[in-house]
Amino acid sequence: MIHALSLTIIVVSAFIPGITGRKWNNTGKGSIIFEEAWTVPELLWQSSDVSPPANQTTEDLLANLLDIHNQRLASMDATGVDFMVLSCATPCVQGFSDPATAEEIATSVNNQLAAAISNNTMRFGAFAALSMHNASQAAQELKRAVNELGFLGALINDYQQSGADNTTLLYYDQPEYDVFWAMVEELDVPVYMHPRANIAQLQALEYQHAIWIASSVQGFAATLSTHILGLCANGIFDRFPKLKIIIGHSGERIPSDLVRIDEQLRRQFAKGLPMNGTVTSYWETNLFETTSGNFATNLLFFHIGEIGLNRITYSVDYPYVSMEEGANWVKTLPLKENDLMHFQRESAIKLLGLDK
Numbered sequence: 001m002i003h004a005l006s007l008t009i010i011v012v013s014a015f016i017p018g019i020t021g022r023k024w025n026n027t028g029k030g031s032i033i034f035e036e037a038w039t040v041p042e043l044l045w046q047s048s049d050v051s052p053p054a055n056q057t058t059e060d061l062l063a064n065l066l067d068i069h070n071q072r073l074a075s076m077d078a079t080g081v082d083f084m085v086l087s088c089a090t091p092c093v094q095g096f097s098d099p100a101t102a103e104e105i106a107t108s109v110n111n112q113l114a115a116a117i118s119n120n121t122m123r124f125g126a127f128a129a130l131s132m133h134n135a136s137q138a139a140q141e142l143k144r145a146v147n148e149l150g151f152l153g154a155l156i157n158d159y160q161q162s163g164a165d166n167t168t169l170l171y172y173d174q175p176e177y178d179v180f181w182a183m184v185e186e187l188d189v190p191v192y193m194h195p196r197a198n199i200a201q202l203q204a205l206e207y208q209h210a211i212w213i214a215s216s217v218q219g220f221a222a223t224l225s226t227h228i229l230g231l232c233a234n235g236i237f238d239r240f241p242k243l244k245i246i247i248g249h250s251g252e253r254i255p256s257d258l259v260r261i262d263e264q265l266r267r268q269f270a271k272g273l274p275m276n277g278t279v280t281s282y283w284e285t286n287l288f289e290t291t292s293g294n295f296a297t298n299l300l301f302f303h304i305g306e307i308g309l310n311r312i313t314y315s316v317d318y319p320y321v322s323m324e325e326g327a328n329w330v331k332t333l334p335l336k337e338n339d340l341m342h343f344q345r346e347s348a349i350k351l352l353g354l355d356k
């Protein structure tokens with residue numbers, strides 16, 4: 001499979017203009033969603049274990065992951081989605097331990113996605129897939145994707161696995177990633193931090209006792225929130241104060257626990273904690289959440305109280321979650337018209353730079 005992918009020669013059929021002066025389907029009221037998965041046939045095997053939504057088979061889910069212009073677009077029209085940002089289905093490049101293979105796959109996936117949406121950039125945008133083995137190379141590929149392919153940022157599926165047995169896990173809160181974060185700041189684009197399934201060895205150690213909870217139930221949020229809190233604690237947002245990090249599934253539970261997180265981190269200062277703000281303060285400056293796959297009204301209102309509605313935007317998590325389910329939930333929200341528009345569209349326009 002890896003060989004087939006690396007031999008694919010991609011011709012980007014049309015140049016997508018850079019982020020300045022972008023034209024998109026701006027109805028003035030439709031929603032904008034941006035934790036929405038897509039994949040290439042060569043990587044479909046990565047999704048073969050995913051549990052499909054109600055009334056769908058695994059085959060339906062896999063077909064929806066490959067599709068852009070048919071059932072996906074029809075569902076956007078039916079549910080009032082003006083614009084969707086696509087990204088490579090988890091774990092994508094983060095699931096490849098060999099650096100050269102991972103870099104080739106990232107480039108190929110980005111070129112294929114650019115080509116696939118090039119005839120309908122009114123409705124579709126893209127986040128880059130990145131190999132995170134080498135921070136300088138990741139920075140260069142992000143720059144290429146943004147400046148040459150017109151991508152709106154990147155989506156990274158949690159830690160990068162590496163090493164002969166996959167057990168060297170790379171976290172982007174280490175100093176060698178400063179060169180990557182500097183490029184993200186310079187390009188002024190958001191990075192979406194998305195969950196991934198754990199490597200087999202970790203999954204066996206942590207979840208074999210109750211395998212049902214290994215992914216979306218618990219493992220995804222537990223593992224990704226650890227990575228995000230690492231970025232906070234190691235001072236990434238002090239060194240790169242303009243970074244915009246998006247966290248799906250209602251913030252992977254972090255905004256639900258800020259009182260305890262801040263208090264217990266405060267006690268680490270005496271031990272040399274290299275962080276200047278509080279995690280709560282980074283939700284004012286660097287972090288954003290989407291409600292993808294987590295349509296929970298009480299939780300949304302609790303988070304509005306904790307981090308403010310201006311840090312919270314709508315997204316769906318298609319095709320793992322249906323756009324109908326999302327649209328039906330949004331209709332029930334007791335938000336004022338103006339707040340609803342910020343939640344489902346206006347904040348996203350700013351965050352994604354669609355107004356540039």
Ligand SMILES: *[C@@H]1O[C@H](CO)[C@@H](O)[C@H](O)[C@H]1NC(C)=O
Binds near residue numbers: 054055
């Ligand atoms: C699944 O199908 C059943 C029977 O047609 C229907 O009652 C139910 O609402 C469907 N569920 C979803 C989530 O669409």
Ligand SMILES: *[C@@H]1O[C@H](CO)[C@@H](O)[C@H](O)[C@H]1NC(C)=O
Binds near residue numbers: 030031077123
């Ligand atoms: C714009 O998006 C809406 C959904 O919000 C859709 O119904 C409409 O057909 C789209 N218009 C164009 C020109 O793509």
Ligand SMILES: *[C@@H]1O[C@H](CO)[C@@H](O)[C@H](O)[C@H]1NC(C)=O
Binds near residue numbers: 069119120
């Ligand atoms: C874009 O190309 C795809 C694949 O050929 C096609 O299905 C779709 O209808 C095209 N969309 C537009 C807007 O031309």
Ligand SMILES: *[C@@H]1O[C@H](CO)[C@@H](O)[C@H](O)[C@H]1NC(C)=O
Binds near residue numbers: 135
């Ligand atoms: C990392 O990538 C940079 C830029 O592409 C390259 O110059 C450097 O040699 C790479 N480092 C390693 C260890 O491969």
Ligand SMILES: *[C@@H]1O[C@H](CO)[C@@H](O)[C@H](O)[C@H]1NC(C)=O
Binds near residue numbers: 095096097165166200
């Ligand atoms: C490492 O990951 C690859 C890709 O997921 C997998 O095929 C391989 O079996 C893994 N190796 C080990 C030792 O788990």
Ligand SMILES: *[C@@H]1O[C@H](CO)[C@@H](O)[C@H](O)[C@H]1NC(C)=O
Binds near residue numbers: 238
């Ligand atoms: C963090 O705070 C210390 C002490 O106030 C200050 O010297 C340092 O420059 C700050 N670091 C950053 C990256 O803001």
